[in-house]
Amino acid sequence: MDDVEQLLGQLTLEEKVSLLAGQDFWSLPAIERIGLRSLVMSDGPIGVRGTGWAPDDPSIALPSPTALAAAWDVELAERAGRLLGLESRRKGVHVLLGPTVNMQRTPLNGRHFECYSEDPLLSGEIAAGFVRGVQGEGVGTTVKHLVGNDFETDRMEVDVRIPERALREIYLAPFERVVEEGGWGVMSAYNAVNGLPMASNGPLQQVILKDEWGFDGVVVSDWRAARETLGAAMGGLDIAMPALENPWGDKLVAAVQNGDIPEEIIDDKVRRVLRLAQRVGALGTKLTSPIEYDGDAVAHEVATRSFVLVRNEHYTLPLEAAALTKVAVIGALATDARVLGGGSAQVSPPHTISPLDGLSRALSGVDVEYAIGADPRPFLPAAHGPQWSDTRVTVGSHSFTVNPAAVRWIGSLPGGLDPHDVESIVLEATFVPDVAGEHTFAVSGFGTFELRVNGTLLYEGSLHPPGTGRADLLLSPREQRVTVELEAGVPVPVVLRQTLERGLAHSVATTLGHRPPSPDADGMIEEAVRLAAGSDVAVVVVGTTEQVESEGFDRASLALPGRQDELVSRVAAANPRTVVVVNAGSPVLMPWAEEVAAILLTWFPGQEAGAALADVLLGVAEPGGRLPTTWPRLEEDCPVLAVEPRDGVVAYDEGVFVGYRGWLRSGVAPLYAFGHGLGYTSWRYEEMAVNESEAVVTLTNTGARAGREVVQIYVGPSPVDPNRPERWLAGFENVEARPEETVTVRIPLRPRVFEIWDGGWKRVPGEYRIIAGRAVDAPQITATLTI
Template sequence: MSEHLITSRPVGDRNLPDSTDPSFDDLVARLSLEQKVRLLTGADFWALYDEPAVGLRRMVTSDGPAGVRGELWDERDTSANLPSPTALAATWDDALMTEVGHLLAAEARRKGVDVVLAPTVNLHRSPYGGRHFECFSEDPVLTARVGASIVRAMQADGVAATVKHFVANDSESDRLTVDMRIDERTLREVYLAPFEVIVRDAGAWAVMAAYNGVNGTTMTESPLLREVLQEEWGFDGVTMSDWYAARSTEAAGAGGLDLAMPGPTGPWNAALVDAVGDGRVPETTVDDKVRRLLRLAHRVGALEPGTSVPLVAGSAEETHALVRRIAAAGFVMLRNARVGGAPALPVDAADIRRVAVLGPNAHPGRTLGGGSAFVFPDREISPVDGLREAFGAGDVVYAEGVRSHHRIGIADSAHLTVPDSGAQGVRIRFLGHDGQVLATDERSGTAYNWNNAFAAGVVPAELGAIEITTVLTAPVSGEHHVGASGLGRFRMLLDGVVAFDELLVLPAGADPVEGLMRPPQRGAVVPLEAGDTLEVTVVRTITDHVPGADLLVSLQLNLDLPYAGDDAAIDEAVELARSADLAVVVVGTNEEVESEGFDRESLDLPGRQDELVRRVAAANPRTVVVVNAGAPVLMPWRDEVAAVLLSWFPGQEFGHALADLLTGVTEPGGRLPTTWPADEAAALPSTRPVDGRLAYEEGLHVGYRRFLRDGVEPAYWFGHGLGFTSWAYEGVDVVAGADAEARVSVRNTGDRPGRELVQVYVAREGSAVERPVRWLASYAWVSAEPGESVTVEVPVLARAFEHWDAAAGRWTVEPGDFEVQIGRSAGDVVLTATVTR
């Protein structure tokens, strides 16, 4: 046995402004008021205006939480599809997040993007939050460290990160107008905390102001932008609005908002020029906004004389390998029971003759969430694909098992051909108001989003309709469901016969983004024999539309193949499982229940997936369940199966990463970044506003803190996760100073090399102020060979012992003893020590 020392450091020094900044005052002085104000609204949906008078080129923004999309939002411009932010946070790995940041920056540079609209550092306040998957964690410390690592790496490569959504945009219900009611201490210690670290310590170059209000003021007009973000934290970058969140001329113009997105319309422009002329908005305030914008341009190389970091982009194969490794590092093994005298996982591929891969998410699988996080990857490896590569195609059988969606799915272009050409895909014609053809395109994809432009030669004002035509060849006999989704006037013709012609609209009160993620749809059932063909034409009329819908024209061609029903599908899956040596059931959520634009109504797996799991487990004792969800789901069968792996939305290499974990090529690297409830019996924090307000009644007790306060045992605690070996925690010493340091000794007591996450919590019994039972302070990974003892030094920053004194308006320390607790999760403390502050 041996012993060695590992030193772990949290996020480092702030990325300070360049000492070579040009004189922005001189540049601002060259511009007229009209020129300055013009720069403060976007030029189009994604880009900012250029300004030759100061050597400013056009700057481009792009969504980017799980991959950098770029200006084109379709399959023609693919992006590396990274695991969802919940999966990234599940790695608890600052060094790996640095690699993520560099990959995002390389993707941005490759696509001509200067400003990436990520990371999202809102918190998992409630598991019902529809955008849960796009946020890192329920804990501010973990969120801050993961986010800071990504931001530093991106900006080191000359690409701006935009930390969002400032602040308390933690759910989707009425998010455009809801007023979040949060006491000042909770706001400071929980929801502002990750922004503070990433802005002040990691030096973020941009921040996005949220749609919602906080304590009575909408965020694009909030004094928090000026008083806290800029003045207290010293933020010298650009604060931009979420898209269409800037709603006023004077209040937003006189405040801390610098950039209204998108453009060219908005509340500023000529109205802001007039407000300055009338003395309602000081011109010095406009000058400060322009100065910040120019500083951002200088940092990303958009201001003459241009400077840029050399682009070092890996090959497609290198990118695939990195995404695969990141995905595996985020998988959380929740359970690994013994089967036949040994743990169910890993399996020896040589001992497995037949694998049954089952479930609605087994093929193609859900690799990413909807909304701002959605990109088009160059490939997607489903669980079926990955396991066939690992075990041999002839040894892996597949069945859907059950259908979990109610909508008609996006059409698989493998069954579609372009009329007259025979190429795979569809023909798109852009038609003028009188029906003339303005342009023709061929596409292999069947989901379409046009925002800045349609096709070469098409002037948006002249566009009257978009026509999509394809020939469906039935792969099997039975009832085919054919349809279309979107907002506006739709007409669908099947072999020239009108199937429907109507205006598709969202339900009253729906979020506009629901029109992209869960749009209204209409369809028809068509009986076809295998090999039959059907010409399908969908016409979306532009001149007869929902007001405002044409700011972004989005539509889908939909197709579901024949389905015998859940009973028959479950029976088929059970028979395959019974004949297999290993059953892998992939269950999860889908875009109907988990997406930007709406919150969840239940934590149940959709459809009859629970029944599928139970029946397969009864048929095969070596049943491994893979939960493909971005947020917690209920798992009433969790103690009835051999193993449970949580994949989150793991990115485009889903199947490869899964195969690596099942076969032991890679140890499951993840630990839970959020607590998973056992049921919904104990009321969970609501996301539903009452009279326009959402009260954060739980205060400081978010996530695991609430479970600890209430004495409720969850299914799995924050920080929980298993590996392929076992560990003994042997001792802890705490060295006090301005910051403390916990020296923790652990030993690998198993027979395999492994990694263990050492988690450091702080507690204060008998405190004079309200506190959580315990709260995360720091963490570090250790690696060890079998029998090896390792000591890791884990810094605990002074802030971990401080609380916000609302009356004094400052951070303070309550003198006395604090307990430093070493845990394997928030519910499993194994060592303690005392430190006096």
């Protein structure tokens, strides 16, 4: 601290202000004379993109945050954080932009997959573990988005009206837990809360976060969320990002010189930036080189531990490999796995194992056959597979290969190129068709394109109208398709040239799509049904697409896109041993749930998707997940659903009755409740002892396999108080046991469990029911406790 004060005293006003705004898209400037190196930030939270998005520098892709929360394991979250801390150091990143602890208030939230849970305690504990892991490697975090960014519609302008009690008990609670853990950064949201834009929200950023909670880290704006000079400076913001359209710089210097802002306010912000720089090795002593690490192993473990088995009739799973002769794998997402969500959470992984690949490798002696069945993707998948040579990408003077044929980056260019030196990108590959007929090619991205197949120009033009904004270009891509007759086995060159406006190559998203000749939609379903009918078991992979779940927009419906529901029902009618794998980051409707033998939720499972799926389906690993959010039977059953602002406002009129709290109040039974999940063994809860600080639960594994159980503790007033939820999550812990082994677990109960916000935190005396359960709707043992 003395070093920080000494260095602060050496800086001019202009130098101080320079440290409070991005010098480019991802970093703060260096001041060499005081030993301060440039602080570099990177998007997360499932991987570390770095300062670009270049596929020639791949990033480990962990499962989505909802998947991490589904493991209900703080130590696993810490291991995931430690891995990304090491990845950050490898990529020269000082601050990872995450984790996201906004509430899963409505399943229509397009960014639902990037949030942990609908419960503030589960979200806060998983986030605290993740932050502890990242920061343990000397890399900062920015828990986000403070606060109320629980949907995407009009997120830049909407005013979220949150009652004070709900704000404290639900929405701020995970942020408070991370601050308590010692988090080094917080990111403020785009939206306003209770009338004030978050980047200028002094009551929340200064009064609560810094003054009341004692937060000594930095508050960084979401990118381009800071739009006021005085308001943001006086409202508790410390860093305005990025350089583009930044409201500070010379304007902030002038405001101090004019007396509109005391220089002490600037000093506090700079002090926080210097403190962060010390913590991450950008000021003074540099951190040593990172040790070796196995990212694939961590990604695989998180995936298997996150999968939630919600249905398993007649012990269909696990499958016995020795008893199988033919397995049908069905669905577009079985070959084109959706391993991560759209938007800023995207990275380019070093590899992706599809469900079909994973099962084919694991069942080497079994006939594993594939049918697409139904294709929900509005865009053609990027060209990939053995028929394609690795696609060579040439950007200016730099070349590299990709597989599949897609390139995307934001910020730094591949090879360190200057955007002003790049005016074209060329993707070249050789394609050897394995079937003759009409092949469909597609171009998506922005700029002007030329597509040539076998030397013939098939498309030339621009996909977007002039003047389309950069955010719309990235988050709302368009596609152009063309068809051409090709012969089987005859190689053809494919060249896609993209022309960009000089200087704008810092943002690129380009895909060369391909689809071979195939039946029409009816024919694809019929083909899948025939395959399923002749197989021992049918594994149907269904899910959402990037055009359904992504940052930048909310979902219009919870229904699976396309004809996937019809596909599942038809396959289930043809084969009673139908296992449905749901590859979606957030709840979807499953009208066929009672028709199928088993349902496994895999979220967005990261780069090890198919390998982890094979392990779980074949019993090599137990599905370890429990639901971190409620899955509805019908859309209209959801206690909170709509996301459309009215007169620029979204009012959280339900107060604290969000998520399962709202479901319990409504009395409507969901399809699958919060906390639900099945394993491959059975458990008997023997006894529970409780006091004000902990619950001690003893249970026995009564099955034939070793297994893991998530013991969940819920607390509720007795009798039920209409002003409070019927019960709420108070603690949880994972236990493992061998067959017939009895284990005891101690689960702490934090003081906040028995408190409400009423102008301050107040302990509510009375009698409480303490429930040990397997889900919020599956109590096993109940005790009473008088407070």
